[in-house]
Amino acid sequence: MELLYTLIEIVAKSLLVFVALLLMTAYNTLFERKVLGHIQVRYGPNRVGPFGLLQPIADGIKAFFKEDLVPARADGMVFMVAPAVSVISVLCLAAVIPFGNDLVLKSGRVIKMVVADVDIGLLYIFAIASIGEFGVVLGGWASGNKYGITGALRAAAQMISYEVFIGLAVIGVLMISQTLNLREIVLAQSGGFWHWNVFLQPVAFLLYFVGGLAELARVPFDMPEAESELACGFNIEFSSMKFALYFISEYAHMIIMPAVAVTLFWGGFLPVVPALSFIPGWIWFLAKVSVLVFVCIWIRATYPRLRYDQIMKFGWKFMFPLALLNVLVTGVVLLFK
Amino acid sequence: MIIPLLKGLAVTLKYFFSRPFAIQYPDEKIEMTDRWRGIHYFERREDGSTKCVACGLCEAVCPSNCIYLEAEVYENGRRFPRVYEIDGTRCIFCGFCEEICPVNAIRLGKNYEYVRHERADFIFDTTFLLDQKKLNP
Numbered sequence: 001m002e003l004l005y006t007l008i009e010i011v012a013k014s015l016l017v018f019v020a021l022l023l024m025t026a027y028n029t030l031f032e033r034k035v036l037g038h039i040q041v042r043y044g045p046n047r048v049g050p051f052g053l054l055q056p057i058a059d060g061i062k063a064f065f066k067e068d069l070v071p072a073r074a075d076g077m078v079f080m081v082a083p084a085v086s087v088i089s090v091l092c093l094a095a096v097i098p099f100g101n102d103l104v105l106k107s108g109r110v111i112k113m114v115v116a117d118v119d120i121g122l123l124y125i126f127a128i129a130s131i132g133e134f135g136v137v138l139g140g141w142a143s144g145n146k147y148g149i150t151g152a153l154r155a156a157a158q159m160i161s162y163e164v165f166i167g168l169a170v171i172g173v174l175m176i177s178q179t180l181n182l183r184e185i186v187l188a189q190s191g192g193f194w195h196w197n198v199f200l201q202p203v204a205f206l207l208y209f210v211g212g213l214a215e216l217a218r219v220p221f222d223m224p225e226a227e228s229e230l231a232c233g234f235n236i237e238f239s240s241m242k243f244a245l246y247f248i249s250e251y252a253h254m255i256i257m258p259a260v261a262v263t264l265f266w267g268g269f270l271p272v273v274p275a276l277s278f279i280p281g282w283i284w285f286l287a288k289v290s291v292l293v294f295v296c297i298w299i300r301a302t303y304p305r306l307r308y309d310q311i312m313k314f315g316w317k318f319m320f321p322l323a324l325l326n327v328l329v330t331g332v333v334l335l336f337k
Numbered sequence: 338m339i340i341p342l343l344k345g346l347a348v349t350l351k352y353f354f355s356r357p358f359a360i361q362y363p364d365e366k367i368e369m370t371d372r373w374r375g376i377h378y379f380e381r382r383e384d385g386s387t388k389c390v391a392c393g394l395c396e397a398v399c400p401s402n403c404i405y406l407e408a409e410v411y412e413n414g415r416r417f418p419r420v421y422e423i424d425g426t427r428c429i430f431c432g433f434c435e436e437i438c439p440v441n442a443i444r445l446g447k448n449y450e451y452v453r454h455e456r457a458d459f460i461f462d463t464t465f466l467l468d469q470k471k472l473n474p
Contacts, residue, residue, distance in 0.1 A: 298349060298353075299346070303348045303351050
């Protein structure tokens, strides 16, 4: 019986997170277009349904009925698998992120609001996120197109260099909370917003956020798909649902990256002040994530794209030493505390 | 280094909270200026027929040769256009036809919406041109 309940719990939570993430991804595209529109003193999409709310559905249907082209020079098998690698890895990332307070059932059973409460959650995130980059690299390479492969090479170089200091930035949080379990990292920040890691590790937060933007390959770091030079970069040959998969993975990643940032630095599902704890944790979590997603879009609307060598210099000569320094200072402070 | 970046963010945030002034095109339209040269129309006589006397000046002056005219003479000696066609795909809306017309029959109107699915629909004949008068009071 116990086994059955556990199974039901796992399936239910997986379905919940899966559906919620895909829904949020779909509406993330609308959110981005709306915010960009208003920043550019336009309305954004508002013709399909009230306030354009049915736009993501219309887009999905359109993508589904488009012709699926495979270029003659493409490596067919890899070409087919690459978008799937991208999207699956991003969906897997959502598994370890805690999104709400524990639920205690009448039978005394405690349901943790996280799909997989693993002890190496943070390590898992970095491992799976790295796999996601293979989707981009393989996709660009397999399309047999010079713009595609240039985009793929840039993606490989950029993501590897930026992942180095994201990892270093997170080490600061790790040293304070003494655990890799994301749920315990969140709980260690309980007791009001002044306990959040962002105030103990402000530099690490900025490093993580800037590195995260680079990892997402979004403006100002959107080198792999630099529209003006590479047409569309790694996804230039992809059409129909394959392109839609890349699109989904990009926008889902745009939710996951802020979600991890919220978990590590903004106290995850915890309320801003303990007095507001009557509002359920998942609302706090979504609110915090939305704020960070808005910041991502806001940044996209503000800054132009950096040059490739500037990105590399910025990463290795500025962010990387800063991350090392942050680890050093954190270590010294912890040692003498 | 950081201050200019923050200034940029402040500017975009200011515009985020400002009112969009995009025009909701199919629902709202902007007024065309008096000198706007849109799709042609025919001025009518009292009996509703065209004022055109088929003199052929517009056909002669048209720089893109988009006007086709076949004249016919009534028994009372008056000329009228049996066929009058403007090729909408060729017309450059220069307004020479309007300028040269001795009886002010052909005019350029305010209508600018002439999207068609078929090339044949771009041929503006007498009926169409008389009809366009409604859009240009």
